[in-house]
Amino acid sequence: MLNVTDEIKKMKADRLVSITVAKEKGKNIVFYHLARNDSPEILEYSIKVPKNEQVKSLIDLFENAALYEAEATELFGVKFRGNELSGKRLFQGEGPPIPKTCAFKGAFRVTKDA
Amino acid sequence: MHDKIFPIGPQHPSLKEPIFLKLHVDGSYITKAEFNLGYAHRGVEKCAEGYLLDTALHAVQRTCGICSQCHSLAFLNAVEPMAGIEVPDKVYLQRLLSAELERIHSHLLWGGLMAHEIGLETLFMYYWREREHILDVFDDLTGNRVHHSPDLIGTAKRAFNRKNLDFILEKLDLIEPEVKELKEVMRSERVITSRFKKHGMIPRKMAIDLGLVGPTARGSGVENDVRVHDPYMAYAFKELKVKPVVRNECDSWGRSMVRCDEVFESIGLIRKACEMIDPKEDVPKRKNVFAKGTYGRGRSEAPRGENFHFVKVENNRISRIKMRTPTLANLICYSRIMEGEDITDVPVIMMSLDPCISCMERVAVIRNEKKEVWTSHELFEGKKHD
Amino acid sequence: MIEILYALLLIPLALLIEGIRRKAVARMHNRVGPPFLQPFYDIMKLISKKEFSRKNLVFNLVPYLALLCSLAMLLFIPFAIIGFDYDFLVFGYLFILQDTFYIFGAVSSRSPFAMFASVRELLLMLGYEITFLIVLSLFFYGTGAMSFQEFAAEFAFLKLPLVSLFLLFTGFVILRITPYDVMVAEPEISAGFFSEYSGASLAVLEIAEFIKDFIIYMLFGFLLFGPGYALLLSPVFMLFYMVMLTSSPRYSTVATVKTFLFLALLAFLDVFVVI
Numbered sequence: 180m181l182n183v184t185d186e187i188k189k190m191k192a193d194r195l196v197s198i199t200v201a202k203e204k205g206k207n208i209v210f211y212h213l214a215r216n217d218s219p220e221i222l223e224y225s226i227k228v229p230k231n232e233q234v235k236s237l238i239d240l241f242e243n244a245a246l247y248e249a250e251a252t253e254l255f256g257v258k259f260r261g262n263e264l265s266g267k268r269l270f271q272g273e274g275p276p277i278p279k280t281c282a283f284k285g286a287f288r289v290t291k292d293a
Numbered sequence: 294m295h296d297k298i299f300p301i302g303p304q305h306p307s308l309k310e311p312i313f314l315k316l317h318v319d320g321s322y323i324t325k326a327e328f329n330l331g332y333a334h335r336g337v338e339k340c341a342e343g344y345l346l347d348t349a350l351h352a353v354q355r356t357c358g359i360c361s362q363c364h365s366l367a368f369l370n371a372v373e374p375m376a377g378i379e380v381p382d383k384v385y386l387q388r389l390l391s392a393e394l395e396r397i398h399s400h401l402l403w404g405g406l407m408a409h410e411i412g413l414e415t416l417f418m419y420y421w422r423e424r425e426h427i428l429d430v431f432d433d434l435t436g437n438r439v440h441h442s443p444d445l446i447g448t449a450k451r452a453f454n455r456k457n458l459d460f461i462l463e464k465l466d467l468i469e470p471e472v473k474e475l476k477e478v479m480r481s482e483r484v485i486t487s488r489f490k491k492h493g494m495i496p497r498k499m500a501i502d503l504g505l506v507g508p509t510a511r512g513s514g515v516e517n518d519v520r521v522h523d524p525y526m527a528y529a530f531k532e533l534k535v536k537p538v539v540r541n542e543c544d545s546w547g548r549s550m551v552r553c554d555e556v557f558e559s560i561g562l563i564r565k566a567c568e569m570i571d572p573k574e575d576v577p578k579r580k581n582v583f584a585k586g587t588y589g590r591g592r593s594e595a596p597r598g599e600n601f602h603f604v605k606v607e608n609n610r611i612s613r614i615k616m617r618t619p620t621l622a623n624l625i626c627y628s629r630i631m632e633g634e635d636i637t638d639v640p641v642i643m644m645s646l647d648p649c650i651s652c653m654e655r656v657a658v659i660r661n662e663k664k665e666v667w668t669s670h671e672l673f674e675g676k677k678h679d
Numbered sequence: 680m681i682e683i684l685y686a687l688l689l690i691p692l693a694l695l696i697e698g699i700r701r702k703a704v705a706r707m708h709n710r711v712g713p714p715f716l717q718p719f720y721d722i723m724k725l726i727s728k729k730e731f732s733r734k735n736l737v738f739n740l741v742p743y744l745a746l747l748c749s750l751a752m753l754l755f756i757p758f759a760i761i762g763f764d765y766d767f768l769v770f771g772y773l774f775i776l777q778d779t780f781y782i783f784g785a786v787s788s789r790s791p792f793a794m795f796a797s798v799r800e801l802l803l804m805l806g807y808e809i810t811f812l813i814v815l816s817l818f819f820y821g822t823g824a825m826s827f828q829e830f831a832a833e834f835a836f837l838k839l840p841l842v843s844l845f846l847l848f849t850g851f852v853i854l855r856i857t858p859y860d861v862m863v864a865e866p867e868i869s870a871g872f873f874s875e876y877s878g879a880s881l882a883v884l885e886i887a888e889f890i891k892d893f894i895i896y897m898l899f900g901f902l903l904f905g906p907g908y909a910l911l912l913s914p915v916f917m918l919f920y921m922v923m924l925t926s927s928p929r930y931s932t933v934a935t936v937k938t939f940l941f942l943a944l945l946a947f948l949d950v951f952v953v954i
Contacts, residue, residue: 193501194501194504195504196504196592196599196601196617197601197603197615197617199603199613199615199617201603201605201612201613201615202612202613210603212590212601212603216522217522218522219522219523219524220523221590221592221601223590241504242502242503242504242625243503243504243622243625245625246621246624246625247617247621
């Protein structure tokens with residue numbers, strides 16, 4: 180398990196802006212963006228996460244990390260240990276009934292014309 | 294009494310966009326609130342991938358109808374330093390004009406919806422009548438009313454001339470006395486104050502701990518405005534300094550007053566900017582843009598808070614863009630402030646937080662009667678990946 | 680018996696008055712509004728739609744029972760076709776019965792919105808039904824008539840001013856004008872009562888509602904101005920209530936309950952004034 184809490188504590192940030200995941204050559208990199216109240220910069224910290232590793236969650240430091248980590252897990256599969264929303268899909272419980280005729284086959288590339 | 298679930302959404306007349314709020318009620322008091330998302334996802338982040346920067350700007354601007362210019366500005370803040378281009382002052386001032394007009398339009402829209410939630414249809418129609426003037430201004434400047442997109446990377450699509458600026462000032466003179474009266478209604482009408490005050494309390498400590506942004510935080514005494522702390526583009530000129538509007542009441546009424554006052558602040562900024570623009574000057578021609586470097590970060594102040602874009606560019610094409618919208622930042626507080634409230638107060642509280650759900654959604658796939666949420670790899674390949 | 684024909688012809692007139700009311704509300708809002716014949720188009724559209732109904736006997740019957748109640752009320756106002764002693768109490772009872780049928784229908788549909796709406800409706804019924812019956816009886820007692828056929832007092836509001844005032848206040852609650860529309864509050868419980876009805880049942884329910892509203896306007900004209908003027912002056916009341924509708928928001932539920940309980944108290948005091 181990768182522990183990022185100590186490094187981020189050293190930055191002495193006041194607020195967590197965002198947690199993003201980007202891919203570089205097929206590997207996941209997690210970016211943490213933080214901000215301080217009195218300075219105009221955005222602080223950034225990034226860490227490469229190999230395929231089956233988990234990252235310790237930032238929930239103890241910043242509470243709003245819960246949602247961002249849940250989104251990162253849903254879109255990229257990076258798991259965060261200690262965050263109960265992450266790994267559990269944001270669709271908690273059942274949703275509305277789905278008709279039987281809804282089918283999805285094949286791969287669709289999202290294109291945009293004009 | 295046993296636990297009953299009262300659903301608000303996904304389709305509900307009080308919500309303007311689909312969000313599913315599951316309230317566990319006991320009688321008519323709420324004991325717990327959970328939310329589900331995903332009903333309006335369109336994959337905008339995926340849409341913009343693989344395209345050149347100008348074309349990606351086109352996709353980014355269409356994330357949301359109400360706050361389209363702020364997404365554009367955040368993207369430009371991220372990309373223009375990477376491309377290293379020099380942008381003239383007139384283009385900065387034009388962008389500021391569009392952004393502030395959009396802020397007025399978004400707050401007037403919010404005001405109307407707030408009145409609709411409590412049953413005052415007449416106030417709703419009056420607010421939206423003022424909003425029509427702003428949409429006329431957009432139509433005159435760019436030709437579109439809602440997704441007006443006046444920006445290109447490094448320049449603008451057209452230069453505003455004398456007639457445009459005079460039209461803006463004329464419309465502002467029409468709107469300002471009306472909005473003053475409407476603000477008086479919101480401020481002093483007894484029914485409105487009794488329904489807004491002391492509901493939806495966000496204490497100052499919670500606003501700081503959860504990192505809330507926008508008028509939601511400014512209504513609780515946290516001074517948090519990107520235009521003040523990190524001035525970008527024309528906000529860095531010394532004549533156009535922004536004074537943030539902060540109140541200490543921490544409830545729905547405080548947030549409403551913050552939004553009403555911001556309209557007047559924006560009107561002042563637009564008037565000053567209109568004086569500073571030189572109407573005879575032309576904007577540079579559109580050129581191809583080459584981005585050096587891989588990662589870009591930019592943020593802007595949307596009508597709802599701080600909007601942050603993180604862009605990864607490979608071979609001059611976008612390979613990942615992440616838009617952290619202000620509604621996503623504020624979403625964490627929805628379930629906490631609903632506890633202990635009455636069901637009838639839920640629409641008022643939801644609207645005072647001003648969600649813009651279309652800016653912030655996820656992907657959901659329905660297959661074989663089960664709902665699955667896909668990772669981006671699965672989405673691209675089109676099959677489930679384990 | 681020609682009066683029965685007149686009474687039946689009043690049904691399209693009720694729909695037309697509703698259309699005029701909607702147009703007037705829209706003009707107050709500074710917009711154009713729907714055409715005058717809009718309720719007719721709505722009813723025809725609803726009849727042509729598919730109905731999703733539950734297999735519940737009560738749920739299916741309630742719209743027709745409600746329509747029966749409002750048609751029965753047409754027997755008394757404006758042309759009293761049948762009459763007997765104390766028939767105004769039967770009239771008041773038919774009124775309450777129609778609202779009770781709405782509650783039956785809402786509860787039998789078992790949707791959370793409808794249950795919530797019916798709870799609030801019961802709360803309001805505690806107040807306005809009693810007030811309505813008391814005020815109605817006071818009119819007849821004060822003018823010395825015993826039934827609708829005998830009522831011949833012209834401009835009764837000059838003789839009984841306080842009672843007329845309370846009748847107008849009660850009209851707010853009966854017609855579900857904001858702030859008393861908590862039971863059909865659109866943003867909060869998505870039109871609670873009727874949220875499970877669709878198709879032809881909803882069309883019948885809407886017709887029952889429109890007829891009831893029209894009967895209220897005619898009743899006020901009948902009581903306050905006299906039997907001859909009932910039909911002519913009902914649009915005046917419609918406009919009065921429309922103006923009140925567009926200028927008031929909804930209070931919180933507690934405040935709403937307090938206001939009409941206060942009115943009910945005043946109605947009780949009024950009994951002592953008249954007697």
